[in-house]
Amino acid sequence: MNVQTMKKRGQFAEVWGRLRKNKLAMISLSVLLLICMAAIFADLIANYNNIVIKQNGAERLMAPCAQHWFGTDEFGRDIFARIIHGARMALLMGFGATIISVAAGLILACVASYFGGVVDMVIMRVMDVLNSVPALVISLAICSGLGAGTWQLIVALSVAGIPIHTRMIRSNALGVMGNEYIEAAKSQGASTASVIFSHMVPNIASIIIIQITSTVATNILMGATLSFIGLGVKPPRPEWGLMLSSGTDYMLKNPHMVIFPGIAIILTALSVNTFGDCLRDAFDPKLKGKA
């Protein structure tokens, strides 16, 4: 490819070009897309009311067979259908909570680094306090405060993620703030919001995307963890962590009850993480192999 055509393409096209050459990225992306498709078309694959949550005493604890690919659980529900519907929960927790926390972190970080001084200090000290408690403990506290449930879980995961994102984005935003084009924009009469959103944010876009992909897996795992200990999603909703937790009682005789939800969690987390790593390398090839 010659230099001229390289130059004519935007940064994102270039990133995509690099990603496409990376086999690992393409495999993880396909797995991820498959999971997304499953989540989107879950209702077409299995009816929620008739299959996913309807108990069926006649078919309880069946091993994987032609009718029930992944077997059935202690209430006779098809595990395959529950995993497909569980993907919805996992993605909602993973992406929903991540996007909320990254957005909040982005705003806090930009405000802190733009205004500096007292504003910066107050925001960052609050973040330090939140950061000094492990994220899981914060989510636990919020979940037990708000009660078990889906939106409570998302709130808990979002809040727990904010300090990390604020820190990470702020350190990058500070670097961008030091650039002369920020001062130049101000000298041209740009308003504060316009300096932040149209001059700062696009220049830290790559770090934001990397932050999102690296947190999605963490949030899926944390959500599963919280559901596992009974603080997250309430039964009978299909959730992978919850399925694991109910499967532990039958684990020795019916291992399929924990194996398949476990595989679902691992596969999702692994593909998101791998894709995130590849994306980071694609954004900045110089970073490859480091960190």
Added chain:
Amino acid sequence: MGEKLLEIKDLSVRYTTDGVIAHAVNHVNLELDKGEILGIVGETGAGKTTTALGILNLLPRYTAQTDGEILFNGVNVLRASEKEMQKIRGEHISMIFQDPMTSLNPVYTVGDQIGRVVKIHNKEKGKEFVEQRVDEILNLVGIPAERKVEYPFNFSGGMKQRIMIAIALACNPELLIADEPTTALDVTIQAQVISMMRSLQRELGTAVILITHDLGLVANFCDKVAVMYSGEIIESGAIEQIFDSTNPHHPYVVGLFGSIPKITRKTKRLTPIEGLMPNPASLPEGCKFHPRCPYCMDICKTEEPEAVIVNDHLIKCHRCVRKEEA
């Protein structure tokens, strides 16, 4: 000359970091008429850029304290609100920064960046107006208008500086502050940029404050010069006065001219001014230049000299005060 555009009265700027107070600008007085070109020269750290940022009220909010007044068209910009300043910046006063490589945002096309300024200050006018103005201003600085869809990295340093000038001039400001506009450029590009700036200045009648280290550039371009040292203006006046070696001068100015190698004379070594500029956090008493001054007298170490007018230009030196009295 014409109407007064900018008046700086007794401006002082202090930076406080970790309890250490740095006196960056001390009691500066300056005046600028409409359409006039003022050169500010001085060493690194003499307070030139701080003065310029003060005019735009862009000094760092938490660390800088200001005293005195900067009147732009009669408005004290140091006390103006951020809203008022956002209207003045770009439309009435604009600034060209030192390093064109980093002054353009890498994620937008240059046309977009020029258009942004036009849009900010002409909200009521439509897209066509903005587009037209972008083409017009790009042609003005000698860049083909069809290159407006390209990104900053597609341009060379000199062209980027011309784009910066285009952005600065996009709204026909009354005052253009050029902070070392040619420092990052090589000599041939410097000449191009300066001659372009001069012809634009003549065409548009913009007043210019040119901040530079380059005395040759000042001689070429400016109507007036102010020499800054340690945050003070130690000598200022019309260009002919300052560059006339038969006039009395501040010893620092004599030293500055003395350190320029002459093309007609063979010189083995350059003759710099001995020593360094004092730390703005601990300025010497009396005349700020006395530790380096070859003519230092006792009075210089204790008393700060008054500014006096000698042969139509202003000098801040005890030696000149003496001569006046004599």
